[in-house]
């Protein structure tokens with residue numbers, strides 16, 4: 001059996017505990033870093049006819065321009 005002094009055992013215990021906490025922190029740091037902070041509810045569109053920019057909710061294939069009241073299809077703003 002390995003004999004340890006109480007101070008050595010305490011240092012090993014504290015070192016392992018610090019490594020565990022550091023590992024959990026690093027894991028959560030990288031997991032939350034890749035996740036977007038908020039998901040957008042609206043999307044930017046450009047009218048095909050009057051070129052005005054407006055926002056509508058996501059996943060709408062046909063949108064209505066608030067400026068000229070025409071219907072637009074798949075006119076999402078491209079970066």
Ligand SMILES: [Zn+2]
Pocket residue numbers: 047048049050051052065066067068069070
């Ligand atoms: Zn328009």
